[in-house]
Amino acid sequence: MSIFRAAGGAGCHGAGTARLQERENTATLKDMKKIAIVGNPNVGKSVIFNSLTGAYVNVSNYPGTTVEVSRGKGRFGDAGYEVIDTPGMYSLLPITEEERVAREFIMEEKPDIVLHVVDAKNPGRMLPLTLQLIEAGLPVILDINIIDEAERVGLEIDTRRLEEELTIPVVATSGISGKGMDELKRRISEYKAGKAISIAYNETIEKCIKEIEDQLKGEYIFSRRAIGLLLLQEDPEILEIVEERERTIERIKEIISKIKSVHANPFHFSITMRRQAVAGEMLKHILKSRRPDRVSFQEKLNRMMINPVTGIPILLVAVYFGLYQFVGVFGAGTLVDFLEEVLFGEYINPFFIWVFESIIPWPVIQDLFVGEYGILTLGLRYAVAIILPIVGTFFISFSILEDTGYFPRLAMLVDRLFKKIGLNGRAIIPMVLGFGCDTMATMVTRTLETKRERVLATLLLALAIPCSAQLGVILAILSAKPLALLLWAAVVTLVFLLTGFLAARLMPGERPDFYMELPPLRLPKLTNVLAKTVSRMQWYLMEVIPLFLLASVLIWAGRLIGLFQLVIRGMEPLVKIIGLPEDTALVFLFGFFRRDYGAAGLYDLQQEGLLSGNQLVIAAVTLTLFVPCIAQFSMMLKERGLKTTLGIILFIFPFAFLMGFLLNILFSFLGVQL
Amino acid sequence: MTIDDRAEEILESLWVGTEEMGREEVSLDDLGIKEEDKALQNLISQGYVSRDNDKVALLKEGRDEAEGTVRRHRLAERLLVDILDVKGELVNESACKFEHLLKKGIDDKICTLLGHPKLCPHEKQIPPGICCKETRESGVKLVSPLTGLKPEQSGSIAYLASRDSKKIKKLMSMGVLPGNRITLVSGFPSYVFQIGYSQFAVDREMAQNIYVRVEGEGRS
Numbered sequence: 001m002s003i004f005r006a007a008g009g010a011g012c013h014g015a016g017t018a019r020l021q022e023r024e025n026t027a028t029l030k031d032m033k034k035i036a037i038v039g040n041p042n043v044g045k046s047v048i049f050n051s052l053t054g055a056y057v058n059v060s061n062y063p064g065t066t067v068e069v070s071r072g073k074g075r076f077g078d079a080g081y082e083v084i085d086t087p088g089m090y091s092l093l094p095i096t097e098e099e100r101v102a103r104e105f106i107m108e109e110k111p112d113i114v115l116h117v118v119d120a121k122n123p124g125r126m127l128p129l130t131l132q133l134i135e136a137g138l139p140v141i142l143d144i145n146i147i148d149e150a151e152r153v154g155l156e157i158d159t160r161r162l163e164e165e166l167t168i169p170v171v172a173t174s175g176i177s178g179k180g181m182d183e184l185k186r187r188i189s190e191y192k193a194g195k196a197i198s199i200a201y202n203e204t205i206e207k208c209i210k211e212i213e214d215q216l217k218g219e220y221i222f223s224r225r226a227i228g229l230l231l232l233q234e235d236p237e238i239l240e241i242v243e244e245r246e247r248t249i250e251r252i253k254e255i256i257s258k259i260k261s262v263h264a265n266p267f268h269f270s271i272t273m274r275r276q277a278v279a280g281e282m283l284k285h286i287l288k289s290r291r292p293d294r295v296s297f298q299e300k301l302n303r304m305m306i307n308p309v310t311g312i313p314i315l316l317v318a319v320y321f322g323l324y325q326f327v328g329v330f331g332a333g334t335l336v337d338f339l340e341e342v343l344f345g346e347y348i349n350p351f352f353i354w355v356f357e358s359i360i361p362w363p364v365i366q367d368l369f370v371g372e373y374g375i376l377t378l379g380l381r382y383a384v385a386i387i388l389p390i391v392g393t394f395f396i397s398f399s400i401l402e403d404t405g406y407f408p409r410l411a412m413l414v415d416r417l418f419k420k421i422g423l424n425g426r427a428i429i430p431m432v433l434g435f436g437c438d439t440m441a442t443m444v445t446r447t448l449e450t451k452r453e454r455v456l457a458t459l460l461l462a463l464a465i466p467c468s469a470q471l472g473v474i475l476a477i478l479s480a481k482p483l484a485l486l487l488w489a490a491v492v493t494l495v496f497l498l499t500g501f502l503a504a505r506l507m508p509g510e511r512p513d514f515y516m517e518l519p520p521l522r523l524p525k526l527t528n529v530l531a532k533t534v535s536r537m538q539w540y541l542m543e544v545i546p547l548f549l550l551a552s553v554l555i556w557a558g559r560l561i562g563l564f565q566l567v568i569r570g571m572e573p574l575v576k577i578i579g580l581p582e583d584t585a586l587v588f589l590f591g592f593f594r595r596d597y598g599a600a601g602l603y604d605l606q607q608e609g610l611l612s613g614n615q616l617v618i619a620a621v622t623l624t625l626f627v628p629c630i631a632q633f634s635m636m637l638k639e640r641g642l643k644t645t646l647g648i649i650l651f652i653f654p655f656a657f658l659m660g661f662l663l664n665i666l667f668s669f670l671g672v673q674l
Numbered sequence: 675m676t677i678d679d680r681a682e683e684i685l686e687s688l689w690v691g692t693e694e695m696g697r698e699e700v701s702l703d704d705l706g707i708k709e710e711d712k713a714l715q716n717l718i719s720q721g722y723v724s725r726d727n728d729k730v731a732l733l734k735e736g737r738d739e740a741e742g743t744v745r746r747h748r749l750a751e752r753l754l755v756d757i758l759d760v761k762g763e764l765v766n767e768s769a770c771k772f773e774h775l776l777k778k779g780i781d782d783k784i785c786t787l788l789g790h791p792k793l794c795p796h797e798k799q800i801p802p803g804i805c806c807k808e809t810r811e812s813g814v815k816l817v818s819p820l821t822g823l824k825p826e827q828s829g830s831i832a833y834l835a836s837r838d839s840k841k842i843k844k845l846m847s848m849g850v851l852p853g854n855r856i857t858l859v860s861g862f863p864s865y866v867f868q869i870g871y872s873q874f875a876v877d878r879e880m881a882q883n884i885y886v887r888v889e890g891e892g893r894s
Contacts, residue, residue, distance in 0.1 A: 090847035095840065121871035125849040155872060197688065255832050262762040266839055269846070275850050302873070412864045412875035419877070425864065514877040515844050 032082045035188065036111035038102060038133070040126050041088025042519050043119040044145045047175035049085035052076075052185070054533050069105050077189025084109065092132045092226070092399065093233055093268065096449065098145055100237070106138070107221045107450055113191055114138045119612050120150035120157060120172065121520075123287060127279035128272065130166065131199055137223030139193040140168050143184060143239045147172040149520065151406045154290040162286045167196050169614070176525070198225075201274050205267065208232060208259045215252050218245030221382040229350040232256060238440065305409040306518070322397040323435065324475075331393030332472030333340035339385035377667035379552035386600070387406045387469050392537055393473075394436040394468040399532045403524035407432070408516050415514045421500025422456045423448075424514040430457055434465035439544055439632040440536075441465070452509035458640050459503060459648050462628040464496035473599035474620050477606050484617045484674045491621050495659065564589065578622060578660035579667075580615050581605075591623055593630050598623050613674030614667045626653065677720070678789070679774045680713040682743045685750035688723065689730045689740035699731040745801040746773040746781050753784055755795045756833065765795065789817030789887060793835055795867040820858060820865060820884040828857035836883040848874045849885055 036051075053072030060525035062079050070085045085103055087098035094100040106114065116133055123144065133140045142158055144150075163170040169187045173180035200206060212228040218345050219242070220227050230238040231252065243249050262265075304310040349370075349516040357368045372379045401407060407429055415425030417593045427448055434441035445457040466474060559562035571585040583605060591598025602619055605611050611619065628636070636645040666672075677685075684705055691700040707714055714730070719721045722736025732740055750772035754760040760768060776784060782805035785791075790806045793799060815830045831854050838844055849869045850856070859866040859873060865881035866873055 091843075093843070095843050095847065122849070124870055125872065131771070155871075180755075262764075266842070268839065268843065269834075270844050273851060276853075303859070305864050306875070308863055408875065412866060415864045415875070424877070441760055511879070513841060513844060513880055514850065514864065514875070515880055516875050517848070518873040518875055553835075 003338070033112040034109060035074075035083045035113045035115055036106055036109065037083065037085050037115045037117060038089060038106065038118065038129075039117035039143075040090055040129065041098075041297060042517060043088075043117050043126070045088070045117045046085055048115070048117055048143065049083060050143060051175050051178065051181050052081075052083045052320045055482065056535065058535060058668075060530055069101065074185075076185040079189060081113075081188065081333055082523070084111070089129070091129060091272075092136060092222075093230060093235055094237075098447075100111075104237075109508070110221055112139060112190060114140050115143055115188075116140055117143045117145045120144045120147045121153060121155060123157060124276075124280060124283055124554040128275040128285065129227050130168075131275050131278060132156065132226070134166065134168065135199060135229070136221075136226035139191070140196070141184075141187060141191060142168060142170045144172045144272050145168065145175055148174040148177060148179065153296075156466055158286045158288075158290040162282070164198075165282050165286070167194065199275060199278050201271060203269065204259060204262075205229075205232065208255060211255045212252055215248045215255070216242070216246060217248075218242070219244075220294035220584060229271060232259075233266075256544045265470065296560065300663075301521055302409070302518070305521075306412055308413060309415050309514060310634045315413070318401065318406070323394075326397050327390060327393045327468060328472060328475050331389045332468075332476065335389035335393070336472070337387055339389060340381065344381045344385050349381065350376050365558065366555070371556070373555045373559070374551060375549055375556075379451045379549045382600070383548055386472075386541075387545075388537070390468045391437060391540055392533065395536045396529065398433065398436055399529040399536075400524045402532075403522065405519045405521045408518045411514075411516055413516065417497075419511070419514070420504070421460070421497060422504025422509075422512075423453050423500070426512075426516060427453060427457050430461065431465060434461045434467065435471060436464060436468050437540060437544065438462070438467045438628055439635045440540070442632055442635045446639060449512055450509060452507055453512055455640060455644055456500065456503055456507065458636055458644070459651075460496060462508050462632065462636065462648055463499055463625055463652050464492055466492070466624045467629075470599045470624065473603050474624065477599075477603055477616060478620060481613050481616070481674055484613050484620075487617050487674070488620045488624070491617075491648050491663065492624050495625060499655075544631045548593075549636065551630055555590070555593060568615045574657055577664075578618055578657060580619055580660075581609045583610060584619055586625060588618070588623065591626055591629075592633075598626070614664075614672065617674060618667075623665060625656035625659055628652075677722075677739070678713060681717050682774060683731075683770075684713055684717060685722065685732070685740035686735060686743045686747060687768055688730060689737070692732050693741075699726070699729040701888060702730060705730060707760065719777075741801045743773065746776040746805060747783050748798060748800040749773075749781055749788065749791075750776060751794045751796070752788050752791050752800070756788060756791075759817050762830075769815045777778045782885070786816075789832065791817060791885075792819075817885050817887050818855070820867060820881040820886055821861070821878060823858040823861070823886060823888065825858055825860055827888060829888040830853060830854065831856050832884055832885045841880065841883060845880065845883065848872075848876075856884070856886055 035050075037049055039045050049072060050056055051068070052074045054074070055070075055072040057070045057072075069087070072083045072085075074081050074083050086102040089097070089099040089102040092103060094103050111291060114133055116130050116439070118130070124510060130140060130142050142162070144159060144162075147157070150157065157172065159172050161172045163386055169191065171180055171184045175181070178418060201209070209228040209232065212231055213224045216227060218225045222230075227238060231242065234256075242252065246252065250593050305314055316592045325495070335641060353370045356366050356376075360366050360369075367374060369375050372378065405474065410432075411425035411428045413425075414428055417426055418424055430441045430448070433444055441461050442458055445454045445461070448454045472490065475485070477486055536590075555564070558567075567589055568585045572582045575582060575585045575588065584602070587598050587601035587605065590601050602611075602616075602623060633649070636648065640648075678705055684707065687705050688700055691697050691704065702709060707723075714723070714725070716738065720735075722733055722739060724731050726734055747769055750769040751765055754765050772816060782803050785803055785805050791800055792802075820837070823829070830856065830860070831850060831852050833852055834842055834845055834850065836845075839887070849872070854869055857868045859868050864875050864877055866875045867881075867884075868874075
């Protein structure tokens with residue numbers, strides 16, 4: 001699941017290198033040979049891509065990191081190649097959106113070489129896709145990757161012999177350590193398509209494919225045999241393509257429905273079984289394994305993570321150190337203090353103020369740049385001194401956890417709970433990411449399988465997941481009163497679960513299946529963690545910060561023409577109802593422009609001692625639930641459309657205040673004094 | 675006290691109508707017979723069923739007999755599909771003839787051969803026989819859904835029970851295919867299993883569809 005899917009062409013998949021190269025070379029790219037990297041999820045396609053091109057796209061130990069095609073350039077032998085990374089696919093017959101993207105891509109781009117990357121630990125499971133690719137008449141090179149891990153668990157693969165059996169080039173590599181990469185590049189530069197093997201299916205199927213093949217007259221990227229097989233397996237996209245090109249489509253449909261009526265198992269099943277059997281037979285002599293006697297440390301840790309008794313304490317430890325200590329105390333505390341007070345407070349802001357006051361005579365313009373809410377003094381200061389350290393430390397923590405392979409295990413632990421709120425374990429990734437940046441998390445919800453899940457996840461992110469900027473400030477405000485902090489956390493968690501539960505009831509739809517590979521636990525590589533953090537920060541700076549600067553301008557304009565005062569006056573009674581001083585109306589208004597503005601405004605009020613403990617909790621809860629920031633709002637519009645977004649906002653706005661109101665009543669009823 | 679094949683068919687339809695569809699009685703029309711049908715008269719005289727105008731009800735005495743015929747029919751279907759690889763319409767046709775051959779005792783032998791399956795190929799319950807109850811009590815399960823395994827227990831995948839082709843595709847993409855070895859790693863809060871060197875987590879609904887021929891008892 002990439003955090004960096006191109007968002008309307010502006011965002012990017014990895015660091016900018018690949019894109020820049022592409023722009024520079026669009027003229028020559030046409031003459032270059034194309035290599036498409038395909039394969040199951042989490043086999044290291046992106047690592048191979050990075051190694052072949054020298055570019056960087058996001059890599060993590062999580063199936064489905066890449067959800068979009070990314071391109072780069074490489075030179076092997078005497079020729080330049082365009083290298084293209086694709087999302088993971090299990091089979092040429094797609095189930096998920098990513099698989100569809102990958103297959104469509106192959107059909108449209110007609111690559112000169114299809115590099116099939118497989119996990120050396122599981123050739124038996126992945127070789128059937130190689131067979132399918134060969135069957136489709138594609139020019140395949142097989143890359144047996146992660147060979148080092150396979151050797152460690154005692155697996156030996158005779159690549160020479162496999163090459164003979166498959167009649168295509170086979171190379172063993174370890175993308176991370178670089179082992180075998182030179183060999184791979186050599187084989188790419190020497191590649192010549194040849195006659196490849198073909199699998200025979202049972203008589204019924206063969207006869208039927210033959211009949212369909214005879215009807216196919218159009219040009220296809222895949223072999224007619226493969227098209228016939230996909231039609232037999234009722235592939236809707238292929239059927240559509242064939243419908244466009246064949247006049248005899250009715251006849252083809254007839255052939256298929258005739259054979260279906262006398263076949264008990266779905267064809268998909270028989271065909272997959274046959275490929276599996278062929279692959280198994282092939283590997284019998286090629287794969288040697290000695291089983292290690294002892295259970296590895298990784299496996300022991302794995303067992304602890306997936307057992308709730310030990311898994312929940314592990315989660316708490318991860319949250320405590322990864323989130324609280326590193327992001328909260330170090331990022332939001334130490335770093336922010338230094339940047340905000342020392343760097344900006346003593347140097348940058350005074351400098352800007354001095355510059356603008358000396359060169360621009362008009363106070364109104366001065367105000368825009370260096371005033372109380374100025375673009376530089378407030379907008380930039382907040383962006384660099386508050387957001388950057390908090391979000392940055394969060395992304396580091398997140399990347400480390402991601403690379404260890406912890407998230408799929410967490411997904412497995414929370415699946416039952418998430419089912420109750422209409423989601424499944426897979427949604428853990430956008431939810432955790434939301435604690436970093438809800439805008440980014442909202443974008444990532446597109447990797448969820450059904451529309452219903454995407455809408456529910458978007459709602460919950462907007463309502464009850466505080467982003468790191470907000471979280472940092474709220475932690476700072478409430479940390480002096482542990483009971484208040486606990487209460488805030490409890491209320492927000494309750495709202496998260498309850499809203500999810502009710503929304504899932506109100507929005508009927510199919511129950512999502514949970515199925516997920518648990519990749520092996522790995523020690524994260526520092527370089528990869530940093531590269532990923534940098535590329536996420538880059539995204540953040542490009543997508544979110546401009547909106548924040550825009551917010552500064554809007555606030556300036558709003559104050560200038562008196563619109564803000566009007567809105568604030570309108571909100572004051574509302575704020576009073578929930579038991580807060582009038583001044584907090586401003587906090588809520590700013591909260592929309594930027595969540596952290598709101599929270600930071602609250603911080604100022606608390607510093608001035610204007611709020612009691614009760615009021616702090618009410619304000620923190622209401623502000624957390626209250627509408628998302630302007631960046632998240634625009635991402636919601638982009639991802640979910642106007643209707644859904646308005647629906648969500650219209651629910652959240654009154655609901656946040658209702659919760660504040662209820663808390664206020666509850667406090668006075670119970671006589672709570674925090 | 676013997677009943678002929680035709681009478682067995684009537685009992686079968688009655689059982690399905692009353693036990694599975696929850697009706698009190700089944701009309702003659704639905705059974706596709708006439709009032710004066712010989713087999714029906716025979717069943718009434720043996721005290722297996724009763725007739726009230728055009729409604730036929732299954733009596734307590736006839737229930738066991740009827741359940742037996744349903745069991746034999748569905749076991750026959752499993753046998754035809756799983757072992758003999760018969761397909762399509764032929765399954766039902768043959769099963770209708772086959773079931774009458776599986777007289778007392780033979781059905782249990784077939785049932786044991788098949789590993790005491792719980793569902794027929796159409797995903798209907800197969801009424802358990804004495805053999806199923808005995809094996810359950812002795813703790814030996816031959817074929818069981820993955821949800822019935824204990825952690826660390828392994829076996830080879832016998833079949834996938836779902837008719838939902840999307841679910842089947844998802845399972846197959848993880849290498850859950852008949853014949854492959856599978857080990858249950860953990861059964862709570864979700865099901866984690868291992869195939870080859872890969873581990874997967876699935877929810878209960880997915881795990882239920884994986885039927886495993888269990889190899890030995892795991893540690894409990």
